[in-house]
Amino acid sequence: MSQSQIDILQRALTREKAARKSAENILESKSKEFFLLSKKIKNSNTKLKNLLNEKTSQLQGVFDTFLDAYVVINLKGNVLKMNGSAKNIFGYDIDKEKINIINLIYKRDKKYAFDSFLELTQKGFFNNYTARVITKEKKIKWVQINASIIYDVNKNPVAAQGVVRDITQDEIDANLLLESKNRLLSLIQNLD
Numbered sequence: 001m002s003q004s005q006i007d008i009l010q011r012a013l014t015r016e017k018a019a020r021k022s023a024e025n026i027l028e029s030k031s032k033e034f035f036l037l038s039k040k041i042k043n044s045n046t047k048l049k050n051l052l053n054e055k056t057s058q059l060q061g062v063f064d065t066f067l068d069a070y071v072v073i074n075l076k077g078n079v080l081k082m083n084g085s086a087k088n089i090f091g092y093d094i095d096k097e098k099i100n101i102i103n104l105i106y107k108r109d110k111k112y113a114f115d116s117f118l119e120l121t122q123k124g125f126f127n128n129y130t131a132r133v134i135t136k137e138k139k140i141k142w143v144q145i146n147a148s149i150i151y152d153v154n155k156n157p158v159a160a161q162g163v164v165r166d167i168t169q170d171e172i173d174a175n176l177l178l179e180s181k182n183r184l185l186s187l188i189q190n191l192d
Helices: 004-066 084-090 107-123 170-192
Strands: 069-074 077-084 123-136 140-149 158-164
Touching: 069 084, 077 084, 077 158, 084 158, 107 140, 107 158, 140 170
Parallel strands: none
Antiparallel strands: 069 077, 069 158, 123 140, 140 158
């Protein structure tokens, strides 16, 4: 092998060594960057997880102590979650038994209930829905409901949530007042 060929091979070897060294430096630098970014991401994930747990705990506290009944259902009407006030109104405990809201609707109010549910799914909410429900003990109660749809991150409806207020006593009082008014009117008309 001639000297010029040896010189060419030595220069090529020197270039390869320099290129490998440069690649190793770049790899080491990128590896260090990746490690630091990975560490930052882990710290961020930990912070987000802690924040999520804190917010979840706060919401659970509100959910548990809310005076009015709060109910979450899937779009087929199955109750997914209810607070203590809802258990008191309806008499059901979803931890022990499954319940679908269709079973709670008073028969004469079914069309109104289905129309309102359709409005809920189309508009995304309804307010002051007033109807009768049948409790587990087969008692009829009057309730007023404000409800809204729960959407996923892609804006697809996944569930509905509602605040339910027992207005049975208000309805009884209103009926008693109306009866008293009618009796009084009848009495006044018969005085003549």
